Amino acid sequence: MERDPSRVVAFSDAVIAIAVTLLVLEIRPPQDTRHLVHGLATLWPSYLAYVVTFMLIGQVWANHHVMFDQIRIADRMVLFLNTVLLMDIAFLPFAASVLAQAFRDGQGQRSAVVFHGIAFELAAMLFNAIWEYARRHRRLLVTTMDSAGARAISRRFRLALTWIATGTLLGALLPALGVAVIAAFIPFYWLPIRGEIAETKPRRDGGGQA
Template identity: 30%
Template structure:
């Protein structure tokens, strides 16, 4: 008689951090809807008047969409980062908490942009908007650095090439958001345009498809194949250790 042995699955050390972070992202992205307000119509109530009032609120729609897309991509990137992280420590917890603090404040400058984008103070509100994303990007880089420096908190299978690639992509955001901040006083529209384009960039780079051997290294790839083979998913065929 063959006795089957099952080893209990080890709980991921960062599980609670991820759950808490997901909740904060969810609340922040939900609060953005308050930047969309129903227009107050005066008599006489006509369809043309309603359509005109709705069209006049286009800054609200623009600010909502950009902020929603940015928080969404930020959450996806946060999730992708934590797939590479296996441990946590106090500096990492504080860095992640600081990031969540900034995420929860996104609805405030979003409301400012929605309200004042077409007014003489548009430069100030766009500078605040870009400035918040600049700070968020800097803290995001800090979070990654705390985890990736000397691979302190990363899984052993993560290759140096993947660490370098992620670090390079994350670092690109700060100069762009700084440019958006400075240009806000000259052209608020250009500033908002830069913020709009950046979330598209993050969307295409967050889950960059790379050859498995390049991303995880030979040793990490072999470990993954062994686990898959034990589940019966693939045939064992490992590369050189």
């Protein structure tokens, strides 16, 4: 049975929107308003966890659209893998809260960075699983996707696995360095994938889905 992936994308957008909204709810205002500036300043771990996690989830959202721009059919396996991906994304606000709390308390920072990193590593693994499954079953992809474009997307998604894993491992030794490595992933991953625009334009011009 052939399923239009537009509903998958719409549902995924909703879950991701809720996840990023929940992030800010984890930042609690200072109780001591007599020293409000100091209290706000001491919340820097919450701000850091919020910004890093929000931008990483934003990357998940952007690249999810890149991936499903090239998937024209969502079979049961795609639906299942995408559901597990969304389950992991919904868990990320909790991982961010754990990270912020550990840095505020000055204890458990190594475990918190590893915990946060593993949550994003799982998202990267699921991304790769969805794409590689669709790539192996070419009938699921748009007809405008050629082998070079498919390999370009695969390389970008596989890079996420290595980069986040490296930051997670470094975080087990030096928590601040681990966070810095994962944060450095943000500006790089927002760069467009080679062939991304060229491959999606013909589909829109031909009356396909955006």
